[in-house]
Amino acid sequence: MGRPGDHMTIAISPEDVLVVVDVQYDFLPGGSLAVAGGDEIVPLINQLATRFSHVILTQDWHPADHISFASQHPGKAPFETTELHYGTQVLWPDHCVWQTRGAEISHDLKIPHAQLIIRKGHNRSIDSYSGFQEADRETLTGLAGYLGERDVGRLYIVGLATDFCVAWTALDAAAGGFDVTVIEDATRAIDSNGSLARAWTDMEEAGVERVISREILG
Numbered sequence: 261m262g263r264p265g266d267h268m269t270i271a272i273s274p275e276d277v278l279v280v281v282d283v284q285y286d287f288l289p290g291g292s293l294a295v296a297g298g299d300e301i302v303p304l305i306n307q308l309a310t311r312f313s314h315v316i317l318t319q320d321w322h323p324a325d326h327i328s329f330a331s332q333h334p335g336k337a338p339f340e341t342t343e344l345h346y347g348t349q350v351l352w353p354d355h356c357v358w359q360t361r362g363a364e365i366s367h368d369l370k371i372p373h374a375q376l377i378i379r380k381g382h383n384r385s386i387d388s389y390s391g392f393q394e395a396d397r398e399t400l401t402g403l404a405g406y407l408g409e410r411d412v413g414r415l416y417i418v419g420l421a422t423d424f425c426v427a428w429t430a431l432d433a434a435a436g437g438f439d440v441t442v443i444e445d446a447t448r449a450i451d452s453n454g455s456l457a458r459a460w461t462d463m464e465e466a467g468v469e470r471v472i473s474r475e476i477l478g
């Protein structure tokens with residue numbers, strides 16, 4: 261596979277799928293959980309999407325009293341952690357509350373041929389970073405079943421944020437037997453307490469490929 265510095269172009273097949281993670285207003289500058297530079301990747305994702313005949317979007321989608329919100333845990337502040345029934349949970353500012361503008365997928369994302377939107381985090385008592393399964397590691401979103409039924413090729417993952425929803429989606433995809441590539445410059449990270457370095461280590465150990473967009477776009 262290509263690596264930064266060489267000039268081999270990766271051929272995208274009609275079976276390959278672009279998975280665009282959580283490009284929503286609350287994760288973009290001005291949003292309640294803004295990822296620095298999140299807006300910078302939108303034109304690049306639009307450009308990449310023209311190379312794929314199969315595109316899937318994910319959408320963080322929470323009730324107003326979602327358990328991942330620090331506001332639901334008296335005495336806790338955003339970015340602190342707490343122990344929930346399924347393990348350690350990072351607590352976030354309220355974000356992506358369903359039917360609010362913050363939860364909307366950016367209107368600057370121009371991918372009319374996207375075929376599926378997976379909404380995740382709709383269960384009040386379970387967070388869901390991954391597009392495949394919720395944070396209890398049991399409740400499935402159905403995405404693996406969809407992809408299996410469509411007999412897809414490699415999954416290319418872009419979006420927000422690299423170290424949470426992108427990484428968890430990539431790790432679950434790899435664990436599910438899919439070939440997975442993350443297009444690094446079409447993601448941006450939160451990078452809280454070393455989370456970005458840890459995410460890349462985990463992804464590399466899981467066999468997730470790491471490329472930059474130029475290797476695809478030429």
Ligand SMILES: [Zn+2]
Pocket residue numbers: 320321322328355356381
């Ligand atoms: Zn969320």
